[in-house]
Amino acid sequence: xxxxxxxxxxxxxxxxxxxxxxxxxxxxxxxxxxxxxxxxxxxxxxxxxxxxxxxxxxxxxxxxxxxxxxxxxxxxxxxxxxxxxxxxxxxxxxxxxxxxxxxxxxxxxxxxxxxxxxxxxxxxxxxxxxxxxxxxxxxxxxxxxxxxxxxxxxxxxxxxxxxxxxxxxxxxxxxxxxxxxxxxxxxxxxxxxxxxxxxxxxxxxxxxxxxxxxxxxxxxxxxxxxxxxxxxxxxxxxxxxxxxxxxxxxxxxxxxxxxxxxxxxxxxxxxxxxxxxxxxxxxxxx
Numbered sequence: 477x478x479x480x481x482x483x484x485x486x487x488x489x490x491x492x493x494x495x496x497x498x499x500x501x502x503x504x505x506x507x508x509x510x511x512x513x514x515x516x517x518x519x520x521x522x523x524x525x526x527x528x529x530x531x532x533x534x535x536x537x538x539x540x541x542x543x544x545x546x547x548x549x550x551x552x553x554x555x556x557x558x559x560x561x562x563x564x565x566x567x568x569x570x571x572x573x574x575x576x577x578x579x580x581x582x583x584x585x586x587x588x589x590x591x592x593x594x595x596x597x598x599x600x601x602x603x604x605x606x607x608x609x610x611x612x613x614x615x616x617x618x619x620x621x622x623x624x625x626x627x628x629x630x631x632x633x634x635x636x637x638x639x640x641x642x643x644x645x646x647x648x649x650x651x652x653x654x655x656x657x658x659x660x661x662x663x664x665x666x667x668x669x670x671x672x673x674x675x676x677x678x679x680x681x682x683x684x685x686x687x688x689x690x691x692x693x694x695x696x697x698x699x700x701x702x703x704x705x706x707x708x709x710x711x712x713x714x715x716x717x718x719x720x721x722x723x724x725x726x727x728x729x730x731x732x733x734x735x736x737x738x739x740x741x742x743x744x745x746x747x748x749x750x751x752x753x754x755x756x757x758x759x760x761x762x
Contacts, residue, residue, distance in 0.1 A: 479551050482544045484511040485523060489541065490616065492530040542614075549615025556748030569750045572601040572608040572620035574671060575697060576638075576717035577738065585757050596750045604671050604695055612741050618751050623672040623714070623736045630741040633755065636762050640676050640734040641718060643704050643711040644726040651726040658732045659684050665691035665709030667700050673712050676734045683732060701725060 487497035488508065498508040516523050523537040533541065556567065573582060578600060586598045601608075601617055608620035613628050626632055642656035650660060658680045668677065668690035681687040691709055694700060700711045701723045714736060718727055740758065742751065 478515075479548060481511045481515050482548050484508050485515060485537075486541070486544060486548065486616075488512060488524065488531055489533050489537070492532070494526075494531055545614050545616070552615065552618075553745075553748075556750070557746065567595070567748060567750050568597050568599060569748075569754055570599045570601060570617045570619075571754070572603060572611045572617035574604065574608065574621060574623065575602060576714060577621045578602060580716055580719050581758075581762055585754070585761050588761065589754060589757050593750075593753060596753070609741065612743060615743065618748070619740055619742045619754070622739045622741055624675075625737070625739055626741045629744065631744050632742075633740045635738045635740050635758060638714045638716045638736050638738055640673070640712050640730060640736065641715050642728045642730055643701065643713050643718070644728065645704060645707050646724040646726050648710075648726050651728070653728065655731040656728040658688075658730055659686070661688045661710055661712075662686040667691065667703055667709045667711040668693040669697055669700050669711065669713060670695045671697070672714065672736055676712055676736075679734065680730075680732055 484497065484501060484503070487501055488494055491497045491500065494509055494512075495505050498505045501508065503511075512523060521536045522534050523540075524531045525534055571582065571586075582600065590596060590598065601611060603611065605622050605624060608617070608622060609626050609628055609630070611617040612620040612626075612630060621635065622632075623638070642658075642661075644651055644656070650656060661680070662684070666677075666688050668674065670693050677688050677690075692703070697713055697717045700713060701721060703709065704711050705723045705725055712730070712734075715727075716738075718725075740755065747755075
């Protein structure tokens with residue numbers, strides 16, 4: 477029972493809201509509040525600052541967070557090993573990802589996985605690369621997709637290549653060219669996607685006379701596409717997110733081709749049966 481209280485507290489911290497944490501865990505708000513209050517009484521410390529804007533961990537709680545996460549992760553690993561020993565195909569698989577993989581890869585993979593193994597429940601966590609890697613390291617996610625190699629001590633598997641493309645308004649005067657000259661990005665406002673494109677721009681800037689200087693930056697790739705469509709500027713986006721879009725855009729390869737590797741990262745050590753099965757579907761369907 478204490479493990480469930482730990483989970484309730486960690487979910488409240490991660491979501492910043494008792495209400496949101498209760499929804500995610502399938503509890504009532506009052507039940508989840510009682511679980512956190514039980515821990516506070518049991519330990520004699522205040523764990524959460526509560527306000528109208530949500531909840532935040534206290535200084536005492538922050539010193540306990542890593543230990544609680546380790547205990548929860550250890551129980552998850554134990555349950556995964558028990559399931560593997562018994563040959564069960566049940567359990568929760570938590571996948572951290574960024575939007576283009578969530579939109580274009582995961583629906584087919586998860587759908588087929590759950591058709592074949594109805595006992596496996598998948599939970600998707602959306603974030604940027606740093607958040608995804610942190611969630612995997614902390615055990616909050618079983619695996620995470622990255623558009624770069626992990627910087628921490630994680631195992632990694634190559635999942636695929638993704639080419640970066642020039643994204644222009646549909647009627648752009650250079651749209652007739654076979655490839656967009658990267659020097660031309662310096663002539664117009666540049667809209668920077670902060671998830672993964674900074675490295676591409678840095679490589680281009682090292683090769684051209686006038687550097688590309690972003691006029692606006694955001695982590696939201698769909699916002700970038702909407703702004704390009706409206707004529708606010710030009711962008712570079714990975715081709716995966718450009719599949720099946722409704723925006724009126726001109727999409728072109730770059731005159732200086734650039735690619736990203738999409739990596740699946742996990743903690744080191746044995747993987748659960750559900751995780752191994754997920755990897756096999758990933759390899760088969762991408």
